[in-house]
Amino acid sequence: MDVEAYVRQLGQQARAASRKMMAASTADKDKALREIAVAIDAQRQVIQAENARDLEAGRASGLDTALLDRLELNMSRIDGMIEGLHQVASLPDPCGEITELNYRPSGIQVGKKRVPLGVIGIIYESRPNVTIDAASLCLKAGNASILRGGKEALHSNQAIAKCVQAGLARAGLPEHAVQVVETTDRAVVGALITMPEYVDVIVPRGGKGLIERISNDAKVSVIKHLDGICHVYIDANADLDKAYNIALNSKTHRYGVCNAMETLLVHEGVAAAILPRLAEAYSAEGVELRGSAEALKLLPNIQKASEEDWDTEYLAPILAVKVVTSFDEALAHINRHSSQHTDSIVTENFSLARRFIAEIDSASVMINASTRFADGFEYGLGAEIGISTDKIHARGPVGLEGLTSQKWVVFGDGHIRQ
Amino acid sequence: MDVEAYVRQLGQQARAASRKMMAASTADKDKALREIAVAIDAQRQVIQAENARDLEAGRASGLDTALLDRLELNMSRIDGMIEGLHQVASLPDPCGEITELNYRPSGIQVGKKRVPLGVIGIIYESRPNVTIDAASLCLKAGNASILRGGKEALHSNQAIAKCVQAGLARAGLPEHAVQVVETTDRAVVGALITMPEYVDVIVPRGGKGLIERISNDAKVSVIKHLDGICHVYIDANADLDKAYNIALNSKTHRYGVCNAMETLLVHEGVAAAILPRLAEAYSAEGVELRGSAEALKLLPNIQKASEEDWDTEYLAPILAVKVVTSFDEALAHINRHSSQHTDSIVTENFSLARRFIAEIDSASVMINASTRFADGFEYGLGAEIGISTDKIHARGPVGLEGLTSQKWVVFGDGHIRQ
Numbered sequence: 029m030d031v032e033a034y035v036r037q038l039g040q041q042a043r044a045a046s047r048k049m050m051a052a053s054t055a056d057k058d059k060a061l062r063e064i065a066v067a068i069d070a071q072r073q074v075i076q077a078e079n080a081r082d083l084e085a086g087r088a089s090g091l092d093t094a095l096l097d098r099l100e101l102n103m104s105r106i107d108g109m110i111e112g113l114h115q116v117a118s119l120p121d122p123c124g125e126i127t128e129l130n131y132r133p134s135g136i137q138v139g140k141k142r143v144p145l146g147v148i149g150i151i152y153e154s155r156p157n158v159t160i161d162a163a164s165l166c167l168k169a170g171n172a173s174i175l176r177g178g179k180e181a182l183h184s185n186q187a188i189a190k191c192v193q194a195g196l197a198r199a200g201l202p203e204h205a206v207q208v209v210e211t212t213d214r215a216v217v218g219a220l221i222t223m224p225e226y227v228d229v230i231v232p233r234g235g236k237g238l239i240e241r242i243s244n245d246a247k248v249s250v251i252k253h254l255d256g257i258c259h260v261y262i263d264a265n266a267d268l269d270k271a272y273n274i275a276l277n278s279k280t281h282r283y284g285v286c287n288a289m290e291t292l293l294v295h296e297g298v299a300a301a302i303l304p305r306l307a308e309a310y311s312a313e314g315v316e317l318r319g320s321a322e323a324l325k326l327l328p329n330i331q332k333a334s335e336e337d338w339d340t341e342y343l344a345p346i347l348a349v350k351v352v353t354s355f356d357e358a359l360a361h362i363n364r365h366s367s368q369h370t371d372s373i374v375t376e377n378f379s380l381a382r383r384f385i386a387e388i389d390s391a392s393v394m395i396n397a398s399t400r401f402a403d404g405f406e407y408g409l410g411a412e413i414g415i416s417t418d419k420i421h422a423r424g425p426v427g428l429e430g431l432t433s434q435k436w437v438v439f440g441d442g443h444i445r446q
Numbered sequence: 447m448d449v450e451a452y453v454r455q456l457g458q459q460a461r462a463a464s465r466k467m468m469a470a471s472t473a474d475k476d477k478a479l480r481e482i483a484v485a486i487d488a489q490r491q492v493i494q495a496e497n498a499r500d501l502e503a504g505r506a507s508g509l510d511t512a513l514l515d516r517l518e519l520n521m522s523r524i525d526g527m528i529e530g531l532h533q534v535a536s537l538p539d540p541c542g543e544i545t546e547l548n549y550r551p552s553g554i555q556v557g558k559k560r561v562p563l564g565v566i567g568i569i570y571e572s573r574p575n576v577t578i579d580a581a582s583l584c585l586k587a588g589n590a591s592i593l594r595g596g597k598e599a600l601h602s603n604q605a606i607a608k609c610v611q612a613g614l615a616r617a618g619l620p621e622h623a624v625q626v627v628e629t630t631d632r633a634v635v636g637a638l639i640t641m642p643e644y645v646d647v648i649v650p651r652g653g654k655g656l657i658e659r660i661s662n663d664a665k666v667s668v669i670k671h672l673d674g675i676c677h678v679y680i681d682a683n684a685d686l687d688k689a690y691n692i693a694l695n696s697k698t699h700r701y702g703v704c705n706a707m708e709t710l711l712v713h714e715g716v717a718a719a720i721l722p723r724l725a726e727a728y729s730a731e732g733v734e735l736r737g738s739a740e741a742l743k744l745l746p747n748i749q750k751a752s753e754e755d756w757d758t759e760y761l762a763p764i765l766a767v768k769v770v771t772s773f774d775e776a777l778a779h780i781n782r783h784s785s786q787h788t789d790s791i792v793t794e795n796f797s798l799a800r801r802f803i804a805e806i807d808s809a810s811v812m813i814n815a816s817t818r819f820a821d822g823f824e825y826g827l828g829a830e831i832g833i834s835t836d837k838i839h840a841r842g843p844v845g846l847e848g849l850t851s852q853k854w855v856v857f858g859d860g861h862i863r864q
Binding site: 047050051130132134136138141143145146228229243244247249251267269270273274276277278281363372374383385386387389390391392393394395396397398400401402406407408418419420421423424425433434435436437438439440441442443444445 | 465468469548550552554556559561563564646647661662665667669685687688691692694695696699781790792801803804805807808809810811812813814815816818819820824825826836837838839841842843851852853854855856857858859860861862863
């Protein structure tokens with residue numbers, strides 16, 4: 029198979045489809061989403077049969093239990109896909125609004141219109157339900173998409189793709205508005221990320237390694253989602269009950285997620301009052317603590333943190349703890365070690381809260397709230413394609429608007445430039 | 447000289463300065479801009495003496511007249527720099543505004559705050575006044591900048607850099623908020639565009655070759671400004687006087703600019719009525735026409751256009767002319783050959799105007815207006831760092847807002863995620 033030629037064809041088809049999608053009505057896009065849901069509901073048996081083939085192959089090739097679990101499409105996950113489609117259909121259309129339409133001194137009217145990005149490539153790993161997730165968000169935002177899922181989920185993804193095709197056809201939208209790559213050849217990724225003439229943006233969903241590889245080689249813009257080394261800083265002016273709840277929730281609500289706290293900073297003025305109490309609660313949850321020298325004085329039984337710990341995203345029940353002597357030391361530590369994903373301060377001091385907001389350069393900056401809130405649904409985006417750690421275009425949780433662009437519209441009456 | 451180490455040092459210094467700039471007040475930033483203007487006014491003699499060294503070296507190395515002209519800092523250009531600084535100082539601060547701050551069902555408040563991007567690298571060519579232009583816009587938006595000018599302007603740029611330093615110092619802002627590269631070693635560019643840990647965005651200002659090289663090699667986000675193959679389409683329903691004025695202005699107002707029309711499309715229904723009249727006017731202005739077969743029937747004296755002409759940015763008094771049989775043919779031609787910079791339709795038909803806006807995928811889409819309006823000043827941005835042909839982040843004319851980002855702010859009262 030000539031992978032380059034195959035991807036080029038997908039790209040050309042996607043570009044052509046994206047022209048039509050640009051002019052598609054909200055009603056047609058929503059109809060397609062609902063028809064895809066109908067098709068999935070009707071094809072449950074087929075989808076599960078194809079998924080069983082993937083699961084069998086996965087077991088034969090020695091996939092571990094966690095990966096096999098992610099690969100499985102049981103009835104409740106199929107329900108989830110159907111529900112997700114209806115949810116996206118009921119969200120407002122992110123495209124079409126013209127804003128800031130004003131007359132200029134020359135007499136022309138100038139405004140900005142929100143429009144689809146064009147063609148979006150999504151590269152993801154083993155979970156086949158991401159296929160519906162990604163397809164539905166791209167479709168709602170008026171984009172054509174090329175979806176390249178994990179090789180373990182090939183049959184499941186192809187079965188889902190057929191339902192997507194059926195839904196697009198019933199709504200009269202172009203069949204190439206969503207294309208699911210049909211080969212597991214890894215060269216597809218390399219080709220997809222280097223065809224800026226056909227692909228406008230790449231959204232990789234997966235581990236840090238995948239995303240770094242793609243970012244390094246891409247000639248197309250990438251909406252990156254790298255690591256989450258998130259901090260909670262308990263200030264000297266913190267309400268200690270709030271601090272206790274937030275520090276516990278930020279770490280223990282879920283471990284393997286990018287918005288979990290990985291380092292806890294505590295002002296020396298309140299360290300003795302809060303740290304032993306927190307340590308007890310963490311211990312009960314099975315969280316291992318690694319402390320700075322000052323932290324060890326209060327918690328003599330924990331391990332000493334190495335320099336490396338301050339730069340580690342554990343994604344596990346491990347937490348680095350540092351006692352700091354001032355707000356400024358906390359600020360400097362965060363700005364040096366944070367991955368600029370999400371950082372939170374616990375304080376009752378108004379001026380320090382304002383400074384934290386102004387001086388912490390992270391995608392989400394929080395006052396008296398758990399880092400676990402950094403999430404598209406919690407922020408009210410309705411849906412989330414990922415959490416961007418980039419500064420340009422889309423930052424933090426990315427919803428439908430992150431899959432759009434704005435173009436300038438100019439209205440005149442024969443106006444020329446003097 | 448170890449260029450890599452030198453650029454790394456610039457980067458570290460810029461990153462540290464950007465942290466302080468993030469918290470700098472609007473008053474301090476504006477004071478710095480005005481103090482830089484004062485310093486330039488006081489140093490006119492020195493700047494001109496250093497500029498004379500560059501001019502002399504340029505003449506000795508055989509620079510052509512056009513380049514020497516761009517290099518020269520005469521009194522009126524120095525006046526222009528001073529005026530530009532005052533203009534940027536009087537623009538509203540693009541940063542600080544918190545929008546969409548709403549309560550969520552969980553009880554947290556979530557909003558978006560407009561903030562500086564961080565560190566911006568600007569790579570430009572021979573005109574030394576770009577140094578002030580770029581420095582002032584980056585500074586106003588709260589960014590630290592690293593400016594790498596053309597080697598021909600080294601002494602001029604260093605003299606200007608001293609004035610910038612004086613102004614920053616008088617306003618109490620960090621000296622590394624603006625750094626002008628002190629070497630002409632071309633390896634600086636290669637280092638600058640591959641240090642995402644220190645540089646957030648690169649803005650190349652120069653020819654297409656420079657920008658393509660940078661985009662290809664960059665590991666940092668690039669705000670690209672590629673070519674402008676702009677179209678005017680005269681529809682069958684056009685007011686022919688408006689069409690005449692717009693077609694003439696879009697081509698002949700200036701030739702070497704990216705928003706000049708390069709291809710004129712005319713509906714066959716009005717071609718006989720408008721093309722000979724336009725051809726006469728173009729001829730009087732010295733514009734060479736290259737026509738499609740149908741255009742040649744009406745204008746037998748012009749050259750035939752080759753396929754290549756439809757994809758050429760002439761930046762010169764040359765214009766490709768095509769007669770089309772329908773609105774859809776015009777649409778297809780533009781979406782195939784446009785560089786997605788600026789395209790305009792001349793029509794009195796409301797429905798076709800709406801379709802043109804919806805279906806042309808360009809950064810600026812115009813109805814009954816000259817393509818020459820695609821410009822930051824004409825659009826009311828107050829200033830322009832460039833015109834982006836990208837779709838993500840900033841599209842079309844890029845003003846101060848394009849040099850900023852948005853971060854999420856979350857306010858709680860001890861809120862945790864359930």
